[in-house]
Amino acid sequence: MATNATFSAPQLFETLYGATDLAALNWFEKQWVAWYIWIGNPVIATGLMSFLLHEFVYFGRCIPWIIIDAIPYFRRWKLQPNKIPTPKEQWECTKQVLFSHFTIELPAIWLFHPMAESIGMATYQVPFPDWRTMLPQVAFCFVFEDFFHYVAHQALHYGPLYKHIHKIHHKYSAPFGLAAEYAHPAEVFILGTGTIAGPLLYCFFFGNLHIVTVYIWITLRLFQAIDSHSGYDFPWSLQHIVPFWSGAEHHDFHHMAFTNNFSTSFRWCDRLFGTDTKYQEYRARVKAMKTKGANKEDFQRMEKKLMEEVEKEGQIAEREVENGVKAKKQ
């Protein structure tokens, strides 16, 4: 049906939900119906909900990390403990992120409803699918995005693309939560494609996809992106429970060393294609320092020296990429 027209509330209700058994809906599904009726136009309702979801989840997830950065107790789990983001840096980053959200994401999100409907994705419809339907769909999105990002991120490390686009994201050699989407608008668009193309392709080929599943996926993907930029590796971090999960420990190294670890959620692409050799070597050296029996102060001193060494090599590699000189094989 055409959902781009504006109806009166009773007309819209009849058009969208005339055939739905409302008594059988759960609380969440009833709110969903109320939202679509209240807004009065499904295209605007979906666009607005998608944008608000993104803003609330993004900034909502960043707040705990801002608080953690302000409490010295947590420094013991900071991956690069000597680099704590200042409030000024966090504010500058927030402004750039908001700029991207309004210039790139808002128009893209607005186009999402017509695009989603044209390939048969359910939007206003209730009831929602069963979790057994959603789970494999979300898993597909994770795997698809991880591989897409792995390839696209390496392309962004190619000279001209790096110099004009990806360099902005690498401003912080020790990232923090808010820096997850701190990037050139072109990068937001390119890498955002990996997040959106998974559900679109899935729906195009297999059908049976509800936008609520896409929202669950996007929420989890935002948590993944922000947490992996947090700069903290806690003993309870997911990567200690799920060994192939990347987490902050994996991506922090990419920012520090300017090389290796190009994927987002999982470690397998970098392992399989050999783009984590330097990272493995770094981890082995840190482990060797620990087993040497050095006391805490000695260990911290050695670790700091090693980090400085790795970061310096990264800065050289970055200059080589920017100047078009082939970087030494890592």
Ligand SMILES: [Zn+2]
């Ligand atoms: Zn990068």
Ligand SMILES: [Zn+2]
């Ligand atoms: Zn990053």
